[in-house]
Amino acid sequence: MPVLKVLFVPLDTYGHINSCIGIAEKIIQFGHQVTFALEKAWLGKLSKYGFNEIIYVDQSRGPNQGPNDYWVKSIDMIAETLPEDSLYKAQHQSVKEFEDFVFNVLNFNDELKSIIDQINPDVIVLDHYFTVPAIYQSGRKWIYMTSATPLSAIIHPDTPPTGSGYPIDGDRKEWQIFNEVSEKHDGPIINKFNQVLMEKYGLPSLPEGSAFHPSPYLNIYAYPEELDYLDIRPLPDKWKRYDNFIRSSQVLTNQKFELPDKLKNRSGKLIFVSMGSMGCSQLNLTKRLVEILSQSPHRFLMVMGSCLENVKLPDNIWGDKMLPQVQILPMVDLVITHGGNNTVIESLYNGKPMILCPLFYDQYDNAQRVTEKGYGYRTNPYKCEPRELLEMIESILNDQNMNDRCRKISKRMQNIDSPMQAAKDIIDIALEK
Structure with missing residues (x-):
């Protein structure tokens, strides 16, 4: 088997990066090369564990921020809403915060295009909530991965609204209200993002109700079978479920934890x-x-x-x-x-x-x-x-x-x-x- 080059492009949070690591370390065991495209705050965090790093700079980040500082700041800005329920959060979400989150993928798109050309990967794995144009346009095989609950990626009328926390047998009128509130606040921003993807980058329109284009090759998520919604909705074409993407205990720590x-x-x-x-x-x-x-x-x-x-x-x-x-x-x-x-x-x-x-x-x-x-x-x-x-x-x-x-x-x-x-x-x- 030839040595393959696999490029991971995760959202730069611990949760998403750790999920990618769980798969990446297995790919290395097969003898292939793994590279992570990481925001500059993560420089040196993964290379010591056998992964290649290539760094991009997101200009929206501070010059001396650590790996988690940007996201801590973002949650500080919504701290007053944290005690409230999901509907309240949907009603009072900051339009600017959400727009910045969606359009953030375009801040490093040009750099990522250069990274892809430089590495020439055999396959790209994207773990994000939104379409990244450079990946879609690259001409390379690519896989969409979500480190969140499958409700965030697979929309179905018989499953509760994403982010609502509503029960599966709950009042459908409450589902409708939550969806209407979310559409009112999020819809215009997603529509604006979709227009940019089509007009500036030449991408097809986003699927209805979605903020990303699924991969024509493979789309993956981790959720235990006992928790998943497979008895309610089938898996869409080109989608696969796995129980977990758990990284081994040796990754990200070189010492055995002892009870204090x-x-x-x-x-x-x-x-x-x-x-x-x-x-x-x-x-x-x-x-x-x-x-x-x-x-x-x-x-x-x-x-x-x-x-x-x-x-x-x-x-x-x-x-x-x-x-x-x-x-x-x-x-x-x-x-x-x-x-x-x-x-x-x-x-x-x-x-x-x-x-x-x-x-x-x-x-x-x-x-x-x-x-x-x-x-x-x-x-x-x-x-x-x-x-x-x-x-x-x-x-x-x-x-x-x-x-x-x-x-x-x-x-x-x-x-x-x-x-x-x-x-x-x-x-x-x-x-x-």
Whole structure:
């Protein structure tokens, strides 16, 4: 087999990059070359793990920003809406924020075109929410990948609106209202983006209701079979589902995580708390969770982000700015999470039930789906009564049926190497004549 060149172009967030890494490390095991096109803030973050990096500059970013600084700033700008429900967020979304997010792909399009010409990849993997013209126009084979819930990419009338967090058997009138609100706020921006794609770049019109062009070769996403909506809607043509894109524990950390002495000799169950790489920047939320969890008899490992230096942790909580999640999850009894796609999938892969505290977008969908499938509970971390959260923890820890379901899904998922399957499918596309 010839040595293939595979180019990954992910949205520059931890969640998207980590999902790409899960597949990329398998492609390397087959003896092929993997290059990541990364915004300059990520320089040197992946090369030490065997991946090639090629850097582009997004002029909308600050000159000295770290990998996550841009996205932390973006969530700070909507912080006042975080305690509210999904419909409120849809109604009060900043038009400028959303327009900047959509049109951001055009900020690095010319540089990406040069990168593609320079590398001459056999196949490109795009993990993004929006069409990137340089990839569509490149003449190379390319694959669309989403690291979010499948509701974000596959629209169907019998599944709830993307980002609503509404139940699958919910009131369709509520679905209609949410869709109308989203269309009113987002529709004009997507239409404007579509016009630019057609008039400036010569692309065909976006599919109705979508902000991206699906690949004519292959489109992929990760979502466990037990959570997916396959009993409600079929997979569209050229789409494939995988259980996970989990990276190995060796990637992004070279040391084995050891339970801190502070918690090692304490009694109680061990619980992992993460509001995601953006959510953990919210000081008020972090303080509230710490205050509530300090009243629990259990032990907590907590991702603190930028709040680490501003929050005094009680004896039963240990935290750091970032933690090696893939190493920690096998150790714990319960996960309290924002409901990001990677954390949900990694928790189920390790057989851990969840308390989901969604903050925005597809986190609502994951929280609802996990709850209605019986793998955890959902709550509002800003508004729940302290006793409610504490009782929820005890209920899940003592729910034998829920824990059995989690162990069952974990056993099935661990018997299948989904990232390897995805890597093989990508290689097959690259080799197709």
